[in-house]
Amino acid sequence: MRAIQITEFGGPEVLKISDVPEPVAGDGQVLIAVDRAGINYADTHQVENSYLSKTELPLIPGGEVVGRTEDGRRVVALVGSGGYAEQTVAHAPYAWDVPEGVTDGQALALVLQGTTAWHLLKTSTHLQPGESVLVHAGAGGVGSLAVQLAKLWGAGRVIATASTEEKRKQVLDLGADAAIDGTPEGLKDRILEANGGKPVDIVLEMVGGQTFDESFAALGRFGRLVTFGAASRQAAAPIDSSRLMKGSKTIAGFWLADCFANPQLLGGPLAELFDLTASGKLRPVVGGEYALSDVASAHEDLRARRTVGKLVLDPSH
Structure with a gap:
């Protein structure tokens, strides 16, 4: 073959x-x-x-x-x-x-990126209604779903980064409240501006390097940042434990492979995502x-x- x-x-x-x-x-x-x-x-x-x-x-x-x-x-x-x-x-x-009403492409979007977005918001960062969420690469596979799920689950303000004006328009069409340039230089200031001058509650981060550093600097009290990739292929600067204590901040990591030992950690979220897609509430x-x-x-x-x-x-x- x-x-x-x-x-x-x-x-x-x-x-x-x-x-x-x-x-x-x-x-x-x-x-x-x-x-x-x-x-x-x-x-x-x-x-x-x-x-x-x-x-x-x-x-x-x-x-x-x-x-x-x-x-x-x-x-x-x-x-x-x-x-x-x-x-x-x-x-x-x-x-x-795969149920009726879900296309092949949609099913592929949901089985890995969709379940990742589900766990990032529910398992890793415990999104609460009214909280602000920053989604990096909002036009990407995980990001485009995370933007929509955050809104569906009651986020107060969803901010997405994207690399081009066209992609920023796309994430706004998906429901993001604001879309900003994801370039690392000056990113913290753009995040704060997009959130009305306030730090954000949750960051979904998959770039690494300076993007991670700038995103952490924009995290508010009791804020949670979850890292699930390193697209820049660069390491972030080490974070002293005192910087976590001041502001009671959390850094979490997520790798979907850690769910593979228990199929229910995938099948349960996937069934919910299939239902949302078939009903038209979620657009992979x-x-x-x-x-x-x-x-x-x-x-x-x-x-x-x-x-x-x-x-x-x-x-x-």
Whole structure:
């Protein structure tokens, strides 16, 4: 079958189509004919071996797929790796039926980015009605969903960062109360201005480096910042414990992989997200579809921040 298999670590240039054996489902697994695979920013780290979990070669990237099982079920599944292919296997508890009213692209947006946004707001930062929320990369896969969920769940003011004027308009259309330039220089001041001169209660941060530092400086009393990525590939400055004590601030970390040991930590939120989408209350943004042969371009676009919403891969082309 056709698949993207990497035999060396590197950038988008190592992503090449190969002919590989078809996978075989073992005990407790299901075989899935892939209709669409999800493309995630984490995939760019996995391909260059800079992810939290180290990767072994050869590797077929791709952590999630939507497709049909051998008995005809339409499912969305988390597979860890192996998604950039015509077929893949998933452990049965991590393959969920997709309801009517939810498209393939929407299902892919929800299974990883959606559950991440859900946990960032509910598990990691415990959003309370009326609180202000800053969402970095508000036009991205997680950000576009987090903006909407924060509003649905009663946030008082939602501020989103985005890299271009077009993306800032998009996040305003999704319901953000304010959209600002995410450039690190002077970011703290822009955050405060967007929040009426006041520090923010919650920050969802996935850039790292100076963006993390500026965001923490804009955090109010009893504020919570959760970090769930490092898109800048830069480390933030160390934070002395006294800076946490003064203002009673919290820094949390979140990695969806830590939910994988318990499928209910994914299935429960996913069911809620499916319902919100099917009812029209939540609009997962599908930002682009790429042929399997164009996956390198998808990774280049992701790294250059040229994308919005969820990117999907069509293994039939």
